[in-house]
Amino acid sequence: MGDLHLEAIYKEFPSHRVVDGITLTIPQGCFYSLLGPSGCGKTTTLRMIAGFDEPDRGVIKLGDRTLNGLRPYERPVTTVFQSYALFPHLTAAENIAFGLKRKGDPDTARKVKEALDLVQLSAKADRLPAKMSGGERQRTALARALVLQPEVLLLDEPLSALDPKLRKQMRLELKELQARVGITFLFITHDQEEALSLSDQIAVMNKGRLEQIGTPQEIYLTPATRFVAGFLGAVNWVGAIGVRPELTRISREAPGNGARVVEATVSSAMFLGDCFQVETKTPAGDSIVAQIAHGLGEFQRGERVHVWWHPHDEMAIPQ
Amino acid sequence: MMRLRTLFLLPAWAFTLLLFLGPMLIIVVYSLQTKGVYGGVVEPWTLENYTRLLDPLYGVILLRSFVMAGASTIGCIVLAFPLALYIARSGTRKTLLLNLVMLPFWTSFLVRTYAWMFLLRDTGLLNSALLALGIISEPLPLLYNDWAVIVGLVYGYLPFAVLPLYSNLERLDKSLLEAAADLGAKPWETMLHVVLPLTAPGMRAAGVLVFIPCLGAYLTPDLLGGGKSMMIGNLVQNQFTTARDWPFGSALSLALMAIVMLLLWALLRRDGEEML
Amino acid sequence: MKQRLLPLYVISIYAFLHLPLLILCAFSFNSSRFTIWEGFSLVWYKAMWNDGALAEATWNSLLIAAVSTVLATVVGTLGAYGLWKKNSKFLSGSMYLSLVTPEIITGIALLATFQWAFRFFHLQLGMHTVILAHVTFSIAYVLLVVMARLRTADPALEEAALDLGATEWQAFRLVTLPMLKPGIAAAALLAFTVSFDDYVITSLVAGVDSETLPMMLYAMARRGANPVVSAISTVIFVGLGILIVASERLQKT
Numbered sequence: 083m084g085d086l087h088l089e090a091i092y093k094e095f096p097s098h099r100v101v102d103g104i105t106l107t108i109p110q111g112c113f114y115s116l117l118g119p120s121g122c123g124k125t126t127t128l129r130m131i132a133g134f135d136e137p138d139r140g141v142i143k144l145g146d147r148t149l150n151g152l153r154p155y156e157r158p159v160t161t162v163f164q165s166y167a168l169f170p171h172l173t174a175a176e177n178i179a180f181g182l183k184r185k186g187d188p189d190t191a192r193k194v195k196e197a198l199d200l201v202q203l204s205a206k207a208d209r210l211p212a213k214m215s216g217g218e219r220q221r222t223a224l225a226r227a228l229v230l231q232p233e234v235l236l237l238d239e240p241l242s243a244l245d246p247k248l249r250k251q252m253r254l255e256l257k258e259l260q261a262r263v264g265i266t267f268l269f270i271t272h273d274q275e276e277a278l279s280l281s282d283q284i285a286v287m288n289k290g291r292l293e294q295i296g297t298p299q300e301i302y303l304t305p306a307t308r309f310v311a312g313f314l315g316a317v318n319w320v321g322a323i324g325v326r327p328e329l330t331r332i333s334r335e336a337p338g339n340g341a342r343v344v345e346a347t348v349s350s351a352m353f354l355g356d357c358f359q360v361e362t363k364t365p366a367g368d369s370i371v372a373q374i375a376h377g378l379g380e381f382q383r384g385e386r387v388h389v390w391w392h393p394h395d396e397m398a399i400p401q
Numbered sequence: 402m403m404r405l406r407t408l409f410l411l412p413a414w415a416f417t418l419l420l421f422l423g424p425m426l427i428i429v430v431y432s433l434q435t436k437g438v439y440g441g442v443v444e445p446w447t448l449e450n451y452t453r454l455l456d457p458l459y460g461v462i463l464l465r466s467f468v469m470a471g472a473s474t475i476g477c478i479v480l481a482f483p484l485a486l487y488i489a490r491s492g493t494r495k496t497l498l499l500n501l502v503m504l505p506f507w508t509s510f511l512v513r514t515y516a517w518m519f520l521l522r523d524t525g526l527l528n529s530a531l532l533a534l535g536i537i538s539e540p541l542p543l544l545y546n547d548w549a550v551i552v553g554l555v556y557g558y559l560p561f562a563v564l565p566l567y568s569n570l571e572r573l574d575k576s577l578l579e580a581a582a583d584l585g586a587k588p589w590e591t592m593l594h595v596v597l598p599l600t601a602p603g604m605r606a607a608g609v610l611v612f613i614p615c616l617g618a619y620l621t622p623d624l625l626g627g628g629k630s631m632m633i634g635n636l637v638q639n640q641f642t643t644a645r646d647w648p649f650g651s652a653l654s655l656a657l658m659a660i661v662m663l664l665l666w667a668l669l670r671r672d673g674e675e676m677l
Numbered sequence: 678m679k680q681r682l683l684p685l686y687v688i689s690i691y692a693f694l695h696l697p698l699l700i701l702c703a704f705s706f707n708s709s710r711f712t713i714w715e716g717f718s719l720v721w722y723k724a725m726w727n728d729g730a731l732a733e734a735t736w737n738s739l740l741i742a743a744v745s746t747v748l749a750t751v752v753g754t755l756g757a758y759g760l761w762k763k764n765s766k767f768l769s770g771s772m773y774l775s776l777v778t779p780e781i782i783t784g785i786a787l788l789a790t791f792q793w794a795f796r797f798f799h800l801q802l803g804m805h806t807v808i809l810a811h812v813t814f815s816i817a818y819v820l821l822v823v824m825a826r827l828r829t830a831d832p833a834l835e836e837a838a839l840d841l842g843a844t845e846w847q848a849f850r851l852v853t854l855p856m857l858k859p860g861i862a863a864a865a866l867l868a869f870t871v872s873f874d875d876y877v878i879t880s881l882v883a884g885v886d887s888e889t890l891p892m893m894l895y896a897m898a899r900r901g902a903n904p905v906v907s908a909i910s911t912v913i914f915v916g917l918g919i920l921i922v923a924s925e926r927l928q929k930t
């Protein structure tokens with residue numbers, strides 16, 4: 083048992099360098115997310131931890147054991163695949179028993195039953211994957227990986243194959259499950275909302291490099307780079323200062339009490355259902371968007387307004 | 402993972418090298434040597450076997466093979482195109498109709514060829530029927546001529562034309578036809594200016610896939626041509642059995658092989674590897 | 678106008694494809710030896726049944742087809758799996774080439790090779806050379822069918838097996854092989870039919886002990902009209918038809 087360490091990991095494919103020097107530590111028992119756009123190297127990173135790919139350089143350690151060079155079946159790490167990769171000729175229970183049987187576990191039957199209970203699939207134990215719903219498949223894949231009691235569970239965009247409603251529900255279940263089993267979860271995703279809502283810690287990746295590591299709040303509120311700020315949500319940039327649209331206010335009168343104010347002209351106003359989105363232009367040519375709640379007034383195109391925010395909502399990022 | 406893969410490929414490699422590529426190499430070597438007195442192959446090395454390919458005696462057979470294969474190919478495409486068009490437009494029955502095309506193809510080639518002998522020979526069904534009906538007084542010489550061979554080849558390789566044309570026509574966006582009609586094209590104009598140009602890849606594939614086996618046909622000209630309609634394949638067989646001129650037979654085989662590979666290469670270069 | 682012409686054209690093409698075989702089958706039940714229908718009879722089937730040489734040729738064909746099917750299926754399946762893991766353009770290209778090589782060329786090339794090899798081994802053409810030849814040309818068919826099946830497979834399945842503690846061999850045997858089962862069965866049936874049916878290559882590499890059913894059928898067909906040939910043809914037609922329909926079914930599951 084122990085923390086998972088990646089030390090200066092590099093991986094090159096014939097076309098380009100996919101992972102370009104990543105160093106991070108994933109604390110034991112943590113729900114850790116690797117967040118980034120597609121092609122940023124997060125899946126390759128996962129495959130190197132699982133043992134499907136080997137890094138060109140760098141060390142992967144679990145506690146003080148080096149994982150480099152170990153075959154996938156020799157690593158105390160299991161994976162929930164994006165496609166789930168359930169064996170189509172085996173039932174849910176048989177899929178879950180697969181790994182235990184490879185180890186010759188004498189307690190296979192009981193462990194499979196417990197695993198089925200854990201993901202609430204006891205009633206569907208004898209179903210083939212083709213006869214399961216998306217959510218059931220996902221839970222089978224989870225149970226199959228968890229039943230081996232890995233030290234780290236790798237999840238490769240496990241929610242992306244589900245429809246949006248189910249996805250939100252599974253998100254809750256996943257979080258709860260992790261709290262119950264206490265295993266380190268390394269969650270790979272490109273969905274910032276997923277990462278923010280699930281994780282204890284997030285590492286944001288871009289073009290094979292780490293942009294920032296921190297808690298969800300740190301990442302969202304004090305992004306270290308423009309990329310992180312932009313990837314996690316919309317940002318208004320005024321010079322080196324960034325402000326989120328939902329923290330930006332608009333009023334006709336100048337606000338008092340130390341607010342940062344910019345005078346601007348409304349260039350468009352859109353009703354988005356839960357709020358109005360007002361776009362304004364400063365004399366300097368910056369465009370500032372504000373999302374304002376109903377009842378805070380309606381603004382017309384061409385109107386001169388004060389755009390303002392609280393200084394503690396600012397994100398200062400050196401350009 | 403590497404070791405298991407290598408191990409698994411080993412038998413396939415062994416068979417390919419020892420019993421496909423190896424034999425081809427032996428044929429190459431034989432084609433450059435001289436016929437022995439009692440058959441077999443002896444030195445000296447020579448290119449004479451290749452220059453003999455141009456001898457009018459054999460040239461006629463080569464030329465005839467091309468003409469017969471060409472005619473059969475055209476016949477196949479003419480029959481296959483409307484059929485493929487019809488199948489591509491027949492919704493849920495597509496699979497059934499396609500299987501009906503393929504079914505005779507998968508049964509014994511020999512049996513299928515014999516079926517035509519049964520129909521065409523002097524005492525065959527067609528002649529018997531025509532005689533019984535009093536339309537003719539003497540059996541028509543339907544079997545053992547070039548036409549019988551062409552019919553047999555068209556019959557034998559029709560599916561090779563239907564399949565590529567079908568998959569081409571099936572992918573054809575129906576709204577293109579509607580657009581053509583909308584822009585004032587009559588059905589035959591749509592056919593000529595929209596459908597035909599868009600099915601050119603299918604035509605090329607069908608052409609090559611039919612032409613290759615027709616050019617190398619052996620059994621069909623042998624049984625339906627009855628020795629009167631010799632093609633390259635029969636000449637090759639003849640050189641290896643009756644004439645016992647293995648070097649020349651080898652040179653002939655390689656010439657045929659070269660044409661086959663050239664045609665395939667041209668097709669793949671033009672229409673990409675999507676067909677494989 | 679075209680709407681009525683096209684179906685008519687299509688029907689006549691289907692007639693062209695199926696009638697010759699159906700007529701042949703029908704006349705195998707004719708009591709006359711001539712091609713005038715005189716009445717239903719099984720006399721030609723009886724003659725076929727009682728022909729000892731025919732029985733021997735059929736036995737040879739079944740034996741050759743069975744042995745070469747087993748070998749070609751094993752070699753082809755392993756090869757397809759190997760190529761799936763890492764494609765070798767040279768090997769797959771050779772396989773495709775062997776499929777389009779005119780049979781007569783394959784046949785004479787094998788004949789030349791066997792004769793050449795016999796200089797070093799005291800062997801003759803016979804059952805074994807026929808089987809070797811059949812395995813060689815069947816492998817490409819098996820490879821093609823199994824590869825088509827593998828192309829639709831999720832590569833993550835094997836990774837999942839490895840991830841769960843299976844070795845490479847176990848991943849192949851417990852995950853990939855069961856998944857391929859229908860494809861392999863279809864490939865085997867196909868290999869059996871192409872082997873059972875082959876005349877051109879077989880006739881070139883066969884010895885005195887290995888006359889096959891197609892070889893005998895060929896000789897009888899050349900000799901002239903004989904209703905027994907129609908009876909044999911019907912049996913082959915129906916038998917192979919069943920195998921092929923079964924193979925198609927399996928490929929779609």
